[in-house]
Amino acid sequence: MASFAFIDARLEVNSVVLSSFCRAVTVNVSADELDDTAFGDTYRSRIGGLKDWSVQPEFNSDFAASAVDATLWPLLGTTTTVKVRPTSSAIGATNPEYSGSVLVSQYNPFGNSVGDLATVSVQWPGAGTLSRATS
Numbered sequence: 745m746a747s748f749a750f751i752d753a754r755l756e757v758n759s760v761v762l763s764s765f766c767r768a769v770t771v772n773v774s775a776d777e778l779d780d781t782a783f784g785d786t787y788r789s790r791i792g793g794l795k796d797w798s799v800q801p802e803f804n805s806d807f808a809a810s811a812v813d814a815t816l817w818p819l820l821g822t823t824t825t826v827k828v829r830p831t832s833s834a835i836g837a838t839n840p841e842y843s844g845s846v847l848v849s850q851y852n853p854f855g856n857s858v859g860d861l862a863t864v865s866v867q868w869p870g871a872g873t874l875s876r877a878t879s
Contacts, residue, residue, distance in 0.1 A: 748830070754841075755801055756827040760815045763832060767863065768802040771828055771842050773874060797870040799826050799846055805854060805862035812864060819848040823871045837878045844874040 755766045776793030807813045827843040835841045846868040856862050 750830070752831045752833075754827070754829040754832045756825075757801075757815060758819060758824040760810065762801075762803065762812060762815060765803045765806055765812050766801055767804055768800075769828055770800040771797065771874075772800065773797045795874075797844065797874040798867055799828065799870075800865070800867040802863055802865045805864050813853055816848070816851050816864075816866075817853070820851050821848065823847050826868070835877055835879060841877045842874060843877065845871040847871045 753766065753769055754761065754763050755769050756762070773795070774797070775795045778791050778793040779788060780791050781788045803812045805812060823845045825843060826846050827841055829835065829839055829841045831839050833839050847870075848866075848868055850866050850868070852864060852866070854862060854864070
């Protein structure tokens, strides 16, 4: 896949596709840095430790049935599955799907200023392995 505009991402939360409400999404992945430098070394040496991940979607607010609030509110305090793809096309080598369980640890139904577009931003930590599928 060549360069592309990020205009058609697919986001699924708890088996509900919320792409039409989503205005941004970031999947953050990291690994702990463990310093294994020993006596005699003249430079620091590091190895990778535990991996961690989170997902950070931003939604246009919507309180209709099967929309943002109706999907997210009941999930607060639970774990659920999240799936993200760069485009809405089928899963493939150039359109991988990242999926895993997250802890829905926060949800702010609203909190914008007068005249602002009503949006909801959350960041949920992974609750296990993040998988990457290409088929």
